[in-house]
Amino acid sequence: MPEEPQSPEHQAVNVYGQSDMAAYTRTLSTREVVFTCVRCQQEQREWRYPGPLPKYCPSCKQQVAEEREALRVQNQRERRQAEAAQRRQRNI
Numbered sequence: 018m019p020e021e022p023q024s025p026e027h028q029a030v031n032v033y034g035q036s037d038m039a040a041y042t043r044t045l046s047t048r049e050v051v052f053t054c055v056r057c058q059q060e061q062r063e064w065r066y067p068g069p070l071p072k073y074c075p076s077c078k079q080q081v082a083e084e085r086e087a088l089r090v091q092n093q094r095e096r097r098q099a100e101a102a103q104r105r106q107r108n109i
């Protein structure tokens with residue numbers, strides 16, 4: 018993927034005060050942040066709105082999500098097998 022120069026995006030956010038009415042509207046700007054992916058240890062550069070830094074680069078984030086899903090499916094399968102084994106034992 019070629020690296021194109023990006024310019025900050027702007028997003029208007031309503032900031033709420035004591036009342037339910039928006040006290041004022043603040044404009045958040047993206048800034049370029051550099052962080053190290055905890056998984057592949059690659060340094061990442063991303064334009065982000067202010068907030069906590071991400072832990073994973075986009076590709077690792079995708080993989081982590083897939084692994085988590087695979088683990089969930091595996092746990093479910095093991096639980097079902099354990100239950101089936103228990104049922105078999107009781108039938109002896």
Ligand SMILES: [Zn+2]
Pocket residue numbers: 054055056057058059073074075076077078
């Ligand atoms: Zn990564």
